[in-house]
Amino acid sequence: MTIASPAKFRFDLDLGHREERSSILSDSAMAAMLTAARAEGYEQGLGDGERSLVSKSAQRLAHAAELLADHTAALNAALDDSRHATLTEAVDLASAIARKLAGHLLAREPTAEIEALIAECLVSLDAVPHLVIRCAPDLADAVREIALARIANSGFTGRLVVLGDPDQAISDAKIEWADGGLVRDRAALETEIERRIAAFVAARRGHPIKSGPGGTTA
Secondary structure, X not given: XXXXXXXXXXXXXHHHHHHHHHHHHHHHHHXXXXXXXXXXXXXXXXXXXXXXXXXXXXXXXXXXXXXXXXXXXXXXXXXXHHHHHHHHHHHHHHHHHHHHHHHHXXXXXXXXXXXXXXXXXXXXXXXXXXXXXXXXXXXXXXXXXXXXXXXXXOOOOOEEEEEEOOOOOOOOEEEEEOOEEXXXXXXXXXXXXXXXXXXXXXXXXXXXXXXXXXXXXX
């Protein structure tokens, strides 16, 4: 068996080859790596920029939508308040006019409501022993005449008593019999009307008021 002689280490050759390999890596590989790194950095930067721009645009759009929604809600609330205020003013005006007209009518015909009350009572009071009518003192005589005329055309055969009562306002009256009675109290009626008007307006505040062809309706 033959043993080969070991090769001598040549510093100049080996070093030369290393320099040559090192030179090849520096000129080609490094240039390619640099180009690739630049391209990758550009693409990444472009992508990050686009994503940032889209995100900012979406945020601005969402903020604008929120502002629009808030402004729309505020506008609707203002419109509802305005419509309800108009409704309240209209109802108050109608109520004031009605009170004034009623006052003029009662001043002109103070016994009209009392006569209607007497007529309502006599329909079902055939067998009662007596009927007492309390009214304003200034109207006592007129009310007595009205009651007697009504009784003459009814089945009532009891005793009629008409009393002038200073507690009764003009056009008010209290009619009493053995087991019942009726009262006509203008102040109480006006209080009840005001209560119902207030309830009506309050109820309308819980519902939107829609504007129709003929104007504003609830």
